[in-house]
Amino acid sequence: MACASRIASALRRIRCANSTFQRVSLIRPAPQIAQRRWQTTQEATTSASQEANHEDDLPAGAPSAKTIKFTSESYPELKRDPKFAEITKEHVTFFKDLLGSDSAVIDGLTKDAGEDIEPFNSDWMRKYRGHTKLVVKPGSTEEVSKVLKYCNDNMLAVVPQGGNTGLVGGSVPVFDEIVINLSRMNNIRFFDEVSGVLVADAGVILEVADNYLAEKSHIFPLDLGAKGSCQIGGNVATNAGGLRLLRYGSMHGNILGIEAVLPDGTIVDDLSKLRKNNTGYDIKQLFIGGEGTIGIITAISILCPQRSPAMNVAYFGLESFEKVQQAFREAKNQLSEILSAFELMDGRTQKLLHKANGKKLPLEGDHPFYCLIETSGSNTEHDSAKLEAFLEYVMGEEIVSDGVLAQDQTQMLNLWSCREGIPEVLGHWGGVYKYDLSIPISELYSLVEEMRERLTSAGLVGDSDKHPVVDVVGYGHMGDSNLHLNIPTRRFDKEVEKAIEPFVYEWVAKRNGSISAEHGLGIAKKAFIGYSRSDTMIKLMKQIKNLYDPNGIMNPYKYI
Ligand SMILES: O=C(O)CC[C@@H](O)C(=O)O
Ligand SMILES: [Zn+2]
Secondary structure, X not given: OHHHHHHHHHHHHHHHOHHHHHOOOOOOOOOOHHHOOOOOOOOOOOOOOXXXXXXXXXXXXXXXXXXXXXXXXXXXXXXXXXOXXXXXXXXXXXXXXXXXXXXXXXXXXXXXXXXXXXXXXXXXXXXXXXXXXXXXXXXXXXXXXXXXXXXXXXXXXXXXXXXXXXXXXXXXXXXXXXXXXXXXXXXXXXXXXXXXXEEEEOOOEXXXXXXXXXXXXXXXXXXXXXXXOOEHHHHHHOOOXXXXXXXXXXXXXXXXXXXXXXXXXXXXXXXXXXXXXXXXXXXXXXXXXXXXXXXXXXXXXXXXXXXXXXXEEEEEEXXXXXXXXXXXXXXXXXXXXHEEEEEEEEHHHHHHHHHHHOOOOOOOXXXXXXXXXXXXXXXXXXXXXHHHHHHHHHHHOOOOOEEEEOOOHHHHHHHHHHHHOHXXXXXXXXXXXXEEEEOOHHHOOHHHHHHHHHHHHOOOEOOOOOOOEOOOEEEEEHHHOEEEEEEEXXXXXXXXXXXXXXXXXXXXXXXXXXXEOOOOOXXXXXXXXXXXXXXHHHHHHHHHHHHHOOOOOEOOOOOO
């Protein structure tokens, strides 16, 4: 079998080149998300919950945030809460006096802050845009405390903001909420090489933290495409999942402690470095995934695993979702503790990747499904033996039809780009309807098929400009039963939206899945929480919100 020999010869090459392969570490450059660009669209029609924003002639690499439609227009049902005060010159003076440095306050009230303030008002997807006139950048926990207390005392609404790389509009204002940006708080406070405990400010960029840990043979237990821009405080506040959750677990499991500030200025000093601390309620968990609705995380303490010196990345083509499941089962069974990622991409995502940016795909021929497997272990020989046995098995049993194994770091990056490049590429035609869903694994892909059929029979999908929908595709974290259902479109269209929603949420709810597996609720999914949470759970969440933030100043109009 040609494909078998492809992998077998790759394995032979690895055995010959052990010494170089052994030391490969996987550090992927993050996509330049600030330069993502939406394509021209025709006659974009409005859609309250999904509309992205387009313009006819964006200069490549320099999108102007000013052309993004305001969230308050896309969501006309949202009204500014009159209980919040409007920002005055006196407020601005207070923040300037408090924070001292000129660069710590972006003041759009007393002067035209123009392009300086817009990146804080809008998100990288160009879907959400607020009206803030003030961005403050505290440089310490004490400053965050003073800022928040002042806002709370004066009924000024705020939005905590990290790297602003979220996917649900949670980190940008809707109206004139003050943006509290954490980027100046970017120090690593502590690292212990024996325990692997890292304590760092919330504003440290994920990739910076990971590079720091790499020098100490450790790894940050979270990895995602936006690592070059996102901040670890935001990662914790959104309980980001990423590409290696399968191996290292979630933020809820890895975070040992947090430091946070409540709206009344109280500093929650719970920066525990302990793995075990069984003394009452685990209150830090409320801030993890709390999306900045009860307080601002200012620092985290996190358990970081040892970095694996031996890494392998393989990319397979498979003929059915049944075979994908078999491959996943075998990977868990045979690679067990060295398996660090098992990602799924359908054939359509790979074709679109090629179509949009001409990317040469690793395998010749078409396969309905592709998987990317990564192993991370401590012993190359041991890992290679396991991998070889696994590959021989899946090829021999015809579970996998074709595959390649990276020979060096460049090839690893190239294989990873076939997965990580997908979200950005799908925006190429105009915009994307995005759904981030937890679904029982056996039915993970059925939703994509049903949705494709549904939209196709409604005459909405096609190759020509007559059809709004380019395709219906699925990819995601197979290892976590987390599907990213993406529907790239040429234009946003009420008819398309009606065909997708609420069908998609009902479909997921019927299977006891989650309507937001890892991206959170923000503004995009807030209206749909009831599909995944019972009335009792929502009531309990509201009680917590009211307890911590009685004035409701924290990230209003989102989440809850
Ligand atoms: O854009 C998406 O739908 C998914 C983004 C991210 O969670 C990923 O897994 O690449
Ligand atoms: Zn994801």
